[in-house]
Amino acid sequence: MATQIRKSYRFALRSSLLITLLLGAVALLALLIAGQFQSYLLVLAIFLPAVFGVSFLVIQIRAEKFIYRRIKQIYDDVALLESSSLASAPITTDMKTLTEEIEKFAxxxxxxxxxxxxxxxxxxxxxxxxxxxxxxxxxxxxxxxxxxxxxxxxxxxxxxxxxxxxxxxxxxxxxxxxxxxxxxxxxIGDMHLEREAFDIVELIRNVFELLEMKASKKGISLVFDQEYTAPISVYADREKIQQVLTNLVVNSIKYGHRDGTTEVSVENLIKNKVIVRVTDNGEGIAEQHLTRLFERFYRVDKSGSRKEGGSGLGLSIVKHIIEAHNEKIYVESVVDVGSEFSFTLEKAHPQKA
Ligand SMILES: Nc1ncnc2c1ncn2[C@@H]1O[C@H](COP(=O)(O)OP(=O)(O)OP(=O)(O)O)[C@@H](O)[C@H]1O
Ligand SMILES: [Mg+2]
Structure with missing residues (x-):
C-alpha cells in the first residue's frame, strides 16, 4: 500500500501528520493545564482529523503549485521538452518522471x-x-x-x-x-546517377586506350585476362564507372613495378551481378593500411618525397561512386606481390540492353 501512495502525496501526508501530532500534544498540554481533560476526546475526534485534513490539502496544493511554478520555469529556461508534450500533459510534480526526462534530455x-x-x-x-x-x-x-x-x-x-x-x-x-x-x-550526397545499359568490356577498352601512353612510359602492359568476344552489358552510370576504372588503372600504373602488368577481368558473380577486377603485380599494400585505404587523403606513403605524388582522393571517389550504385568494392593486396581491386555491377536486363 505504502508504495502505491504517490511520492508527491507522501510529503503532504507526512507533514500533515506531523502538524496533527504536534497540535494534538499542544492541545493535550493546554487541556491538562486548564484541568479540562475530559474535552480531550472531543479534540481527538473532531479537531485533530480536521487539522489533518486541512493541512494535508493546503500542503499538497501549495507544494504542487510551488513545484509546478519552479518546474515550469525550468522547462521554459532549458526548453526541456517539445512544447507539444508540455501542452498535452500537465507538468508533472512527480520527481521520478522529471528526473527521467532530465536524464533523457542530457x-x-x-x-x-x-x-x-x-x-x-x-x-x-x-x-x-x-x-x-x-x-x-x-x-x-x-x-x-x-x-x-x-x-x-x-x-x-x-x-x-x-x-x-x-x-x-x-x-x-x-x-x-x-x-x-x-x-x-x-x-553531401549530391550524386546524380544516369544509369544506362552499356558494354563494360568496351568501356574497359576505352580506358586502356586513354591510359596506354602513361602505362607504356613505365613499360606496363594493360591487358584483359581473356579475350572478350561478346559484349557484357551492365546497368550503371557509364561516365562514373569510367572514372572508377580510370582511378584504379592509374593507381595500378603509379604503384606498379616497371615492366609490370595490369590485368582486368569481368566475371559473372551471381545471377544479376558481374564483378570487375583490376589486378597488378606492383608494390602492393601492407595489411594495416587496407582498412583505411578508401578514406579521403589516405596514402600509404605519406612522405612527400616519393615521385608518384597523389592527394589520396582517388580511392575515396571510387568508393563513393560504387556505393552510390549500391554495389560493393573489395581490395586484396600483398606487399611486393601486387594488389587486386574489385567491384560489383548490376547486369543489364535484356530489355534494357
Ligand atoms: N594498385 C595499388 N598498388 C599499391 N598501392 C596502391 C594501389 N592503389 C592505391 N594504393 C595506395 O593507396 C593510396 C591511396 O590511393 P588513392 O588512389 O586514393 O590516392 P593517390 O593515388 O595517392 O592520389 P590520387 O588518386 O588522388 O591522385 C595510395 O597513396 C597508394 O599508397
Ligand atoms: Mg590514385
Missing part, C-alpha cells in the same frame, strides 16, 4: 555534442589536408615564376623549361581542385 544533448565534435574534427582535418595538398604545387609554381622574374627569363632554354614546370604545377592544382570538388559533391 543524454540527447550529449549525443548531439559528440556528433558536433566529430564533425568539427572532420572539418578541421579536411581543411588541414586541403591546404597541405595545395601548398606543394603552389610553392612549385611560385618558385619557378620567381626564378624567371629574377633573371632566368633572359635565358631562352631555361625559360621554356621553367614555364613548362610551372604549367605542370598549375595542372596539378587544377587536378586536386577537381577531385576536391567531386568529393565534396559526393559527400
Amino acid at each position: 543524454k540527447d544533448k550529449k549525443v548531439e555534442i559528440d556528433t558536433l565534435r566529430i564533425r568539427e574534427e572532420y572539418r578541421k582535418e579536411f581543411l588541414g589536408n586541403v591546404s597541405h595538398e595545395l601548398k606543394t604545387p603552389l610553392f612549385t609554381v611560385q618558385g619557378y615564376i620567381e626564378t624567371l622574374l629574377d633573371g632566368a627569363m633572359e635565358d631562352n632554354k631555361v625559360r621554356k623549361k621553367y614555364l613548362q614546370r610551372a604549367a605542370k604545377g598549375v595542372e596539378r592544382l587544377i587536378y586536386i581542385i577537381k577531385d576536391l570538388d567531386l568529393i565534396t559533391k559526393l559527400e
Whole structure:
C-alpha cells in the first residue's frame, strides 16, 4: 500500500501528520493545564482529523503549485521538452518522471555534442589536408615564376623549361581542385546517377586506350585476362564507372613495378551481378593500411618525397561512386606481390540492353 501512495502525496501526508501530532500534544498540554481533560476526546475526534485534513490539502496544493511554478520555469529556461508534450500533459510534480526526462534530455544533448565534435574534427582535418595538398604545387609554381622574374627569363632554354614546370604545377592544382570538388559533391550526397545499359568490356577498352601512353612510359602492359568476344552489358552510370576504372588503372600504373602488368577481368558473380577486377603485380599494400585505404587523403606513403605524388582522393571517389550504385568494392593486396581491386555491377536486363 505504502508504495502505491504517490511520492508527491507522501510529503503532504507526512507533514500533515506531523502538524496533527504536534497540535494534538499542544492541545493535550493546554487541556491538562486548564484541568479540562475530559474535552480531550472531543479534540481527538473532531479537531485533530480536521487539522489533518486541512493541512494535508493546503500542503499538497501549495507544494504542487510551488513545484509546478519552479518546474515550469525550468522547462521554459532549458526548453526541456517539445512544447507539444508540455501542452498535452500537465507538468508533472512527480520527481521520478522529471528526473527521467532530465536524464533523457542530457543524454540527447550529449549525443548531439559528440556528433558536433566529430564533425568539427572532420572539418578541421579536411581543411588541414586541403591546404597541405595545395601548398606543394603552389610553392612549385611560385618558385619557378620567381626564378624567371629574377633573371632566368633572359635565358631562352631555361625559360621554356621553367614555364613548362610551372604549367605542370598549375595542372596539378587544377587536378586536386577537381577531385576536391567531386568529393565534396559526393559527400553531401549530391550524386546524380544516369544509369544506362552499356558494354563494360568496351568501356574497359576505352580506358586502356586513354591510359596506354602513361602505362607504356613505365613499360606496363594493360591487358584483359581473356579475350572478350561478346559484349557484357551492365546497368550503371557509364561516365562514373569510367572514372572508377580510370582511378584504379592509374593507381595500378603509379604503384606498379616497371615492366609490370595490369590485368582486368569481368566475371559473372551471381545471377544479376558481374564483378570487375583490376589486378597488378606492383608494390602492393601492407595489411594495416587496407582498412583505411578508401578514406579521403589516405596514402600509404605519406612522405612527400616519393615521385608518384597523389592527394589520396582517388580511392575515396571510387568508393563513393560504387556505393552510390549500391554495389560493393573489395581490395586484396600483398606487399611486393601486387594488389587486386574489385567491384560489383548490376547486369543489364535484356530489355534494357
Ligand atoms: N594498385 C595499388 N598498388 C599499391 N598501392 C596502391 C594501389 N592503389 C592505391 N594504393 C595506395 O593507396 C593510396 C591511396 O590511393 P588513392 O588512389 O586514393 O590516392 P593517390 O593515388 O595517392 O592520389 P590520387 O588518386 O588522388 O591522385 C595510395 O597513396 C597508394 O599508397
Ligand atoms: Mg590514385
